[in-house]
Each structure stands twice: as structure tokens, then as C-alpha cells.
Amino acid sequence: MGRHRRGAPREVTVAELIEELRRFDPRLEVRLAIQPRMPQEHAVGTVAEADGMVWIGDAGQRGYAPDEVGERLGWL
Template sequence: MGRHRRGARREVTVADLIDALRRYPADMEVRLATQPRMPQEHSIGAIAEADGLVWIGEGRQEGYASDGVAERLGWR
């Protein structure tokens, strides 16, 4: 999600996000990983629409994501 087969970036739509999340149990918690070189783990904050986009706000930093998370995200 977020990249075409040839590696070119593309925008993720609401439908893309819903489809990706459907693979997981509805009661699983969601985290946001940022900064590929030192992956940080953040909770999800507010979700809102503005300027024709859906925004997912950062809640709080929970710590650092594991090496396994970075590998699964394709960062290592």
C-alpha cells in the first residue's frame, strides 16, 4: 500500500486503508510508525477531514518500534 509495483509513490485512499485493515481483528490496537532510521511508535490521535484530505493525527509517542516492525514495513 502506498507504492506502485515499480516503486513509484502513490497516494493511499480511504478505501486502500480500509481494505488493508480488514485483514486484522477489529479489536487490535493500531500504531503509527515514523522515522525509518530510528522507528518510533505513536498512538493514533484524532481523525479529521480538511482541505479535501483525511488526516490521521498523532496521539503520543509510545516508544521505539522493534526491528521486526521496521523489517515488516520494508525499512530494513
């Protein structure tokens, strides 16, 4: 999800995100990982629709993500 076969970025739809999240225990917390060279952990904030898209707000940095996060996301 999030990349084409050749690594070119692509847009993710709401349906694709929901399908991807269904693989996980619904009781788990959700975090955003940003900055591949030194992954940071951010909490998910408000979700809203504007300008023909769904936006997921950032609720602030919680710290740095463990190395395992970068590895599983294919960043390391």
C-alpha cells in the same frame, strides 16, 4: 499499499486503507510507525477531514518500534 511497483510514493485512499485494515483482528490497537532508520511508535489521534483529505492525527510517541516492525514494513 502506499507505493507503486517501482517504489515511487503514491497516495492512499480511504477505501484502500479500510481494505488493508480488514485483514487484522478488529480488537488490535493501532500505531503509526515513522522514521525508517530508527522506527518510532506513535499512537493514532483524532481523525478529521479538511482540505479535501482525511487526516490522521498523531497522539504522541509511545517509544521505539521493535525491529520486526521495520522488517515487516520493508524498512530494514
